[in-house]
Amino acid sequence: MVEIVFLIPLLTGVMAFFLPQTTGRFLLVITGVVHLLVSLYLWIRRPVALFDVYFAVTPEGLLSLLVISLLFFLISIYTSKWLEHTEIRSERVFTGSMLLFLSTMTMVTISEHIMVMWIAIEATTLASAPLIYTHRSAATLEATWKYVLICSVGIALALLGSVLITLSMDIGGVDVPVAFSALTEKAGSLDPLWLKTGFVFILVGYGTKMGLAPMHTWLPDAHSEAPSPASALLSGVLLNCAYLGIFKTNKIMHAAGLGDFSSTILIVLGLISILVAATFILKQTEYKRLLAYSSIENMGIIAFGTGIGGLGAYGALLCLIHHSLIKSSLFLSSGNILLGYGSRLIAETGKLAGKMPKTFVAFFGGFAGVSGFPPFGIFIGELFIIIAAFRSGHTIAVGIFILSLCVIFAGFARHVMQISFSDIRSTIRMEEKSVMVWPQYVLLLTSLVLCIWIPDSLYQTIVHAVNSIGGGL
Amino acid sequence: MIQLVDTILALVLLSVLISFGSSRLTMLIRVLAFQGVVVSLVPLFIGHDLTAGSIVFTLVTLLIRGIAIPLFIYLAIKKVAIRREVEPIVGYHASLLAGLALIVAATFVSPKFNLPQTGGDALLLPTAITLLVAGMFLLMARRNAIAMVLGYIMMENGIYLVGTSFSVRAHHIVEFGILLDVLAGVMIMAIILQNINQAFDDVDTALLRTLKE
Numbered sequence: 001m002v003e004i005v006f007l008i009p010l011l012t013g014v015m016a017f018f019l020p021q022t023t024g025r026f027l028l029v030i031t032g033v034v035h036l037l038v039s040l041y042l043w044i045r046r047p048v049a050l051f052d053v054y055f056a057v058t059p060e061g062l063l064s065l066l067v068i069s070l071l072f073f074l075i076s077i078y079t080s081k082w083l084e085h086t087e088i089r090s091e092r093v094f095t096g097s098m099l100l101f102l103s104t105m106t107m108v109t110i111s112e113h114i115m116v117m118w119i120a121i122e123a124t125t126l127a128s129a130p131l132i133y134t135h136r137s138a139a140t141l142e143a144t145w146k147y148v149l150i151c152s153v154g155i156a157l158a159l160l161g162s163v164l165i166t167l168s169m170d171i172g173g174v175d176v177p178v179a180f181s182a183l184t185e186k187a188g189s190l191d192p193l194w195l196k197t198g199f200v201f202i203l204v205g206y207g208t209k210m211g212l213a214p215m216h217t218w219l220p221d222a223h224s225e226a227p228s229p230a231s232a233l234l235s236g237v238l239l240n241c242a243y244l245g246i247f248k249t250n251k252i253m254h255a256a257g258l259g260d261f262s263s264t265i266l267i268v269l270g271l272i273s274i275l276v277a278a279t280f281i282l283k284q285t286e287y288k289r290l291l292a293y294s295s296i297e298n299m300g301i302i303a304f305g306t307g308i309g310g311l312g313a314y315g316a317l318l319c320l321i322h323h324s325l326i327k328s329s330l331f332l333s334s335g336n337i338l339l340g341y342g343s344r345l346i347a348e349t350g351k352l353a354g355k356m357p358k359t360f361v362a363f364f365g366g367f368a369g370v371s372g373f374p375p376f377g378i379f380i381g382e383l384f385i386i387i388a389a390f391r392s393g394h395t396i397a398v399g400i401f402i403l404s405l406c407v408i409f410a411g412f413a414r415h416v417m418q419i420s421f422s423d424i425r426s427t428i429r430m431e432e433k434s435v436m437v438w439p440q441y442v443l444l445l446t447s448l449v450l451c452i453w454i455p456d457s458l459y460q461t462i463v464h465a466v467n468s469i470g471g472g473l
Numbered sequence: 474m475i476q477l478v479d480t481i482l483a484l485v486l487l488s489v490l491i492s493f494g495s496s497r498l499t500m501l502i503r504v505l506a507f508q509g510v511v512v513s514l515v516p517l518f519i520g521h522d523l524t525a526g527s528i529v530f531t532l533v534t535l536l537i538r539g540i541a542i543p544l545f546i547y548l549a550i551k552k553v554a555i556r557r558e559v560e561p562i563v564g565y566h567a568s569l570l571a572g573l574a575l576i577v578a579a580t581f582v583s584p585k586f587n588l589p590q591t592g593g594d595a596l597l598l599p600t601a602i603t604l605l606v607a608g609m610f611l612l613m614a615r616r617n618a619i620a621m622v623l624g625y626i627m628m629e630n631g632i633y634l635v636g637t638s639f640s641v642r643a644h645h646i647v648e649f650g651i652l653l654d655v656l657a658g659v660m661i662m663a664i665i666l667q668n669i670n671q672a673f674d675d676v677d678t679a680l681l682r683t684l685k686e
Contacts, residue, residue, distance in 0.1 A: 116650070142683060
């Protein structure tokens with residue numbers, strides 16, 4: 001019964017809309033615990049799904065599932081405390097949407113049918129829209145509008161792409177269920193022209209959701225206007241879910257011998273995203289938008305690495321996992337900063353190191369991790385990608401890649417230094433609560449540990465997933 | 474029978490032109506409802522096996538695409554629909570010309586795709602392409618938020634036409650899921666529309682310009 005893993009949060013999510021507010025907070029944490037346990041069970045046992053045409057446990061899905069589960073568990077603990085300090089007009093809608101959001105994202109990770117994948121990814125947009133609109137201001141309204149419209153249009157293109165892939169089955173005379181694994185097996189007999197067209201549409205569609213430039217315009221708005229726990233989920237896990245859709249389609253492309261075609265597009269889109277992030281990160285005035293652009297950068301890195309293949313694909317998956325862990329911790333810390341200073345502007349923050357030392361450690365650690373400092377996994381991931389790119393002879397591309405990373409690091413560092421050490425007179429409105437800091441510590445620590453020591457089953461799963469898109473050590 | 478499908482599809486093509494040239498939103502919604510009815514009925518006429526399941530599914534699609542979705546948008550905008558016009562990014566006459574060019578182009582390129590199963594319905598593929606691109610055009614060329622949502626629905630109609638006409642593979646349960654997703658999406662858009670109208674007293678997206686970069 002694999003399906004239970006998304007049915008549980010679906011059920012509790014619906015319940016949260018009707019139960020009293022305080023029960024909702026409790027429900028959030030309980031669901032987080034249960035979800036984590038079920039995910040661990042799936043990881044160890046890897047059972048077969050009840051509706052095996054639609055759902056299946058795959059290595060790449062399991063990786064995402066485990067990350068989602070761990071992140072949600074920690075974020076739910078943070079949120080239960082955060083809700084006490086924040087005024088939200090309708091807390092029930094917030095907790096309910098959080099749980100439904102979890103449910104839909106879980107569904108993405110275990111979906112096996114191309115159309116079910118589409119349904120699940122579209123459902124994540126719908127479940128997360130109320131989260132972005134939590135604060136009910138004109139700016140959040142604008143962010144929600146952009147998010148829903150741009151993502152819906154993008155995902156509609158992905159639907160067209162999925163339909164075109166079924167068309168390539170018809171023309172190729174392939175008679176199997178429209179499932180990723182079945183299609184990967186029979187990829188050779190699919191009609192290449194329509195498969196390619198389908199892939200391009202799916203890449204543009206899910207790429208919109210993943211935040212790849214030039215379809216990224218909704219992302220900085222949505223991530224900065226959403227309340228911090230929701231931003232952490234949006235940035236930490238939702239982007240991975242969209243990537244999963246691209247990853248699985250890319251698998252079919254590789255099996256069909258069209259890997260070069262898909263790789264080229266991925267490399268180009270990845271580089272554009274990194275360049276866009278490098279351009280815009282320099283002149284940001286809000287720290288949450290800064291983090292959002294950093295997400296665009298990292299999604300670019302992941303797409304680039306996937307396109308490079310080989311060691312690069314392995315590096316991309318490492319970046320994917322570590323980016324989730326670190327970026328969600330950063331967004332949670334930014335929630336503390338927002339509660340403390342009462343402003344999202346970098347100019348109105350300062351002396352974080354002295355005023356909120358615990359948050360400072362988490363924030364600065366996260367910054368070091370996300371910009372690729374050695375003890376964290378993103379460093380290793382980026383290193384692998386660069387090595388693989390040199391090996392495969394993409395010299396110009398990797399040159400742009402490295403240069404942009406340097407620019408992004410410089411821009412990011414300048415802003416973080418200002419937040420951490422510059423002089424400011426304002427007083428802090430909230431005392432630091434340890435419950436609102438240690439989830440970040442756990443996330444960063446997990447990233448650190450995974451960098452030094454990867455459990456064998458995790459390593460095998462990553463290698464297994466990467467093999468199918470022409471990657472490996 | 475074949476002529477019947479082509480005749481209706483020709484009307485759909487004309488309705489695209491109406492939607493491009495009309496400045497009244499209620500007209501646009503009526504056009505969308507008509508298109509919704511047609512695209513959900515077309516699969517019945519193009520020779521797939523008629524089973525009880527597919528008839529029920531067609532009826533549900535008809536209810537959702539032809540009635541429920543236009544109704545939601547209509548209810549959401551009832552108060553604002555008759556308000557003053559917002560100057561579109563691309564004017565109505567230019568839009569009409571673009572629409573004509575689009576239909577000609579779609580008809581011209583369609584035979585080159587070499588798709589199976591088109592049978593005698595010469596207008597199926599051109600209509601699908603026209604709806605898709607016309608939807609995107611409305612999304613880009615109109616500043617009015619309602620017109621943008623309607624553009625999105627038109628695009629979805631086009632995709633649905635491609636999906637049901639050229640591929641018999643999708644299971645009904647999956648198609649139903651897609652339908653529900655679209656319905657929920659439109660409902661959420663309608664709610665946002667109402668909120669935009671309340672917050673800004675208008676649905677001009679030019680007002681939504683505070684978030685940049």
